[in-house]
Amino acid sequence: MDTTQLLKGVLDLAVLAVLDEEDGYGYDVVRRLRAAGLDDVADASVYGTLRRLFAAGHLTSYVVPSVAGPHRKYYGLNASGRAELEGSAKTWAGFADTMAALLAARKEVAA
Amino acid sequence: MTAAQQAEPDVEVRAYARQVRAALADVSAAQLAELLDDLEEHLVEVAAEGGEPLTVRLGPPAEYAAELRRAAGLAEPAVPVDRPLPGWRAEFGAGVDRLQASPAYGAVRDFLPELRPAWWVLRAWAALVAADALLAGSDSFPVPTFGVGPVIGLVLTAAAVTWSVRRGLRVRRDPGLAHRRLAVAANGALALLALVAVFGAGGSPEPAMAWNTGVPSSPDLAHEDGTPITNIHPYSSTGEPLEGVLLYDQDGRPIDNLAPYTADGGEVRRLDVDPPAPANAFPQQQRVLTWDESGREVWIEPDTAPDPEPQSEPAPSAVPGEPVPPADVLPAPPVEPVP
Numbered sequence: 001m002d003t004t005q006l007l008k009g010v011l012d013l014a015v016l017a018v019l020d021e022e023d024g025y026g027y028d029v030v031r032r033l034r035a036a037g038l039d040d041v042a043d044a045s046v047y048g049t050l051r052r053l054f055a056a057g058h059l060t061s062y063v064v065p066s067v068a069g070p071h072r073k074y075y076g077l078n079a080s081g082r083a084e085l086e087g088s089a090k091t092w093a094g095f096a097d098t099m100a101a102l103l104a105a106r107k108e109v110a111a
Numbered sequence: 112m113t114a115a116q117q118a119e120p121d122v123e124v125r126a127y128a129r130q131v132r133a134a135l136a137d138v139s140a141a142q143l144a145e146l147l148d149d150l151e152e153h154l155v156e157v158a159a160e161g162g163e164p165l166t167v168r169l170g171p172p173a174e175y176a177a178e179l180r181r182a183a184g185l186a187e188p189a190v191p192v193d194r195p196l197p198g199w200r201a202e203f204g205a206g207v208d209r210l211q212a213s214p215a216y217g218a219v220r221d222f223l224p225e226l227r228p229a230w231w232v233l234r235a236w237a238a239l240v241a242a243d244a245l246l247a248g249s250d251s252f253p254v255p256t257f258g259v260g261p262v263i264g265l266v267l268t269a270a271a272v273t274w275s276v277r278r279g280l281r282v283r284r285d286p287g288l289a290h291r292r293l294a295v296a297a298n299g300a301l302a303l304l305a306l307v308a309v310f311g312a313g314g315s316p317e318p319a320m321a322w323n324t325g326v327p328s329s330p331d332l333a334h335e336d337g338t339p340i341t342n343i344h345p346y347s348s349t350g351e352p353l354e355g356v357l358l359y360d361q362d363g364r365p366i367d368n369l370a371p372y373t374a375d376g377g378e379v380r381r382l383d384v385d386p387p388a389p390a391n392a393f394p395q396q397q398r399v400l401t402w403d404e405s406g407r408e409v410w411i412e413p414d415t416a417p418d419p420e421p422q423s424e425p426a427p428s429a430v431p432g433e434p435v436p437p438a439d440v441l442p443a444p445p446v447e448p449v450p
Binding site: 011025026027042043044045046047048049051052055071072073 | 145156169179
């Protein structure tokens with residue numbers, strides 16, 4: 001199964017979850033998502049998602065000057081973002097339970 | 112890391128970023144600024160990890176842009192965006208990136224849209240000239256005639272210019288209207304045709320350059336070696352110098368295009384005579400500007416009372432532009448036709 005299709009539905013939640021741990025800039029978020037096992041996540045998707053979440057008012061952003069490398073635009077959750085994360089996490093948990101139950105039932109039938 | 116290795120990712124990053132921007136050309140400036148705020152930083156960081164080129168690591172720039180657009184929840188492009196070609200276009204892009212770094216480029220780029228109306232006019236005219244040259248085989252350069260006449264040409268030109276400008280204005284008001292790819296192709300083809308028409312006309316022999324306005328543009332008379340002919344002295348077959356001979360060409364047009372300067376650069380001025388003679392009456396009474404030993408200007412005046420005898424004197428040998436035939440030739444003037 002193509003996980004990129006699945007990712008599209010949950011990328012918002014994944015990004016919110018990563019930022020809830022710790023503020024991060026675009027590529028940092030990409031790396032943390034990959035480290036968490038979402039190998040197929042596309043850079044542009046994460047950057048676009050960050051922009052959209054920011055535009056929706058769920059994120060704060062600030063630029064951190066860097067001596068060695070480029071300046072980095074960090075994102076973090078605000079109250080709205082945390083509420084969004086809370087709600088989305090519940091929706092996902094319910095959905096995942098439903099799917100798990102569905103698949104478990106099918107397995108029992110097959111067994 | 113050498114300087115060359117450091118410079119390479121920089122050019123690669125800028126080329127990639129430029130193509131991403133190009134693919135998002137329809138996004139409003141404010142949204143674009145927000146969307147691509149740290150695009151370069153991201154690309155620099157990815158490139159710094161080394162390994163494969165950005166186009167492999169991140170996919171083609173157009174796909175990156177499309178993914179960014181989708182994830183950011185922006186509208187899909189109204190016009191399908193051109194897929195960039197990796198090979199020559201990437202190299203070309205690198206050159207463009209270096210060019211874009213110059214401040215002059217910004218000034219020119221901001222000014223170019225102002226020239227669009229001029230282009231609308233030019234493309235209409237160029238299309239007609241090209242069509243005229245290709246279809247009618249006509250070589251009437253500034254005003255296409257289609258082998259019929261300049262009036263038809265002017266009417267057609269006016270109609271084409273009107274249509275072209277109106278079309279340009281409509282597209283400017285509503286860019287979604289234009290099939291951009293088609294428009295670019297059509298404009299390119301027109302520019303090419305205009306070049307062919309202009310240079311084709313310029314490269315063809317003299318008559319093609321003559322403007323079809325009735326004004327003769329033939330060059331000044333000169334010998335084959337380039338020596339200017341500033342006057343003509345007709346003689347009869349018996350060696351008699353002739354006066355007031357009127358010369359015409361094969362079409363009955365007066366021959367009056369004497370060279371206005373001698374081979375030394377001295378100015379030749381035709382003098383008024385009494386009674387007034389036509390411009391093609393020869394020999395002409397002339398004053399010739401020349402210079403003496405100390406470099407002062409000297410006007411050589413003709414003999415006020417033209418007399419065949421003094422003219423036969425070879426005397427003023429220092430007078431350029433007054434090619435008096437040598438004395439020994441005079442009894443037997445050139446009877447063979449001059450080529």
